[in-house]
Amino acid sequence: MSSTKIFLKSSDDKTFEIDETAARASETLKNIIDGGCLDGVIPLPNVSSNILPKVIEYCKKHGGDNGSSKKIANGGVDKDKEILPDYDEEEDKREKVRVDELKKWEEEYMDFDQQVLYDLMLAANYLHIKGLLDLTVEKAASMIRGRTPDQIRENFNINSDFTPEEEEEMILIEDEWDDEWAFD
């Protein structure tokens, strides 16, 4: 499908081109386009030229096609369906292939280091791209799950600001809550 081109300018004054349909994956861009204040180039002072191509790549994959990303989100099954159509095995298979292909793409797309992750998360937040925000937040969460505090600090490049005494006290308290006042 041919579409109007939109131009985006990064914080360091580089211009990038994107299809209007793809740009609509971003709520922020969609509002600017629909608001009719489009004046040639849209400046994005919060997004650098390092990260903007990555964002555009995501939008190209998902713009104008919100259906498939939704279906991944609820496990391939539309639970709200009230009236069930006859079961269509072929359709189910095609859907499965589509979902698998998209998952594979996401896996490759998300293969980058921690600095890119921060930038991408901030850009997704600023541009209101919900799918991309979900992906990046999930990746960050996976860097915490099942890790020790030391491993988490290393992953996120954080220095502890607890004094050794405070830390020891914290560990004691947390252990007590864990054993005695356990969270469900």
Place this chain on the structure above:
Amino acid sequence: MDNLLFDELLQEIFLRLPPSAASAVSLVCKRWLILHRNCRSSLSLRFPSARPFPLPAFYSFLSCYPLLSSLTVVLVPPANSTPVFADAVDCFDVAETHSSLLSDHLLLAVASNCRHLRHLRFTPGPVSPSALLSLSFSCEHLCSLCLSSLHPLSFRWLTSFPSLKDLSLMDCGSIYSDDTLRFDSDDYNHHHHDLVSVSFKSESELPLESLCLSGIRAGDCGIGWLWRSCTKLRRLQLRSCEGTGDGASFSSFVRCLPRLQELELRSCRTIVDGVLLRLAEYCGSLHSLLLYDGGSRDGLHSFISRCRSSLRRLDLRLPLDLDNDHLSAISQNIRGLVSLRLQSCCLVTGQGLKTLSSAVQVGLEEFALISCDVIETEPGLLSTLGQSLRGLRKLDLSYNEILRDKELISMLISCKNLVDIKLRGCRGLTGAALLSMFKSCKLLETIDIKQCCRIETDTVESFLLNSPRLRQVHIEESKLTGVAKTWVSQKCIEIIS
């Protein structure tokens, strides 16, 4: 470096973490500790009874979670635990203190720290109306409350909770058998209203929509006020109740019936007939009725024939009180039934079920025949039922030990819309039933095949592989082969063992 992520994004990440990650996250740095506690909205606390209880520690602990909207506090029986705060200065010794006093103190701690609570489940022991009043001052938005018991049994404090929709009281009476303790109950105040200056209005309209009470005794008289004030009630659950708190007259009880939509009566033998009689008379909006263990044959029959409500869901566990006459009354008087569950109904025969199924036909979405002899005594019954009930989405045939593959398969062939099948404890079934299931029921999402000892591991494996929409399986862990486990994790199927 993490300063690049502002608070909201970091909290967005925390929200995706399992509770087990909580202690590691809190130890990363001070900023994470504070942010993590701030975004926690739900907390569940269990602590052992019978040891010195660190009340000050409980206060400061709660104060770290300012945004809690949902809190559970329960006491667990003392086990092998050693007192953690044994040498703390301000210990609160449970053993030497009346348990209602401790639970009141705990409730006050909750009241002074958690101002955003909407849901509270608080069951360390009996609480007093005055402690509940303190709670109402700080938690005015509370909408659901579960308590173990009240001391004294009084409900006037409810007028101070303008948003409370849901109340559960796990034990209305049995702790205090001494009648003097019940002397200042609400009805006492009610009868002496002119003499005693009471700060509450004598009759109020409470916002309560759902009420769950257990253990009302025959002599209890404090509950009449509650019935008269619950004019907006939609859901009522009574468990092990000997009375309704207004003598045998039900004169107060009927005031809560007009808008009722759901009623559950469990083990309430002495009051079931009286309640059903009033229900038929005063309520026209009921759509769901559950009766377990109680009620007489005639009382139930007269309710079904006289019921003005358009009932949609019936759940009955009445071994000796339900027979074919009831089923035929249901098929004549209750049109539009969506769910019918029968448990241990040993007097029901195939003829009664066939009459019923041809009356409700495709409208019925959920059908349960749990531990009912009729399946064993009448071959071909399930096949006939299946042909009538083509709209079924949920089927529960649990604990029919002699149920044979052939019987089940002949029913499933007609029921292509099934999404949920429960066959727990059907020891007669083999893998053949499972194999026919994924051929007939392509929409199946949930299945329970626990305690089906003749179903082999290889058929389970092939079933998991071939059921395209399966989401949840109740089965013993030992029935899963290595291959089956791989499939389960790839297809995101939840195993409940």
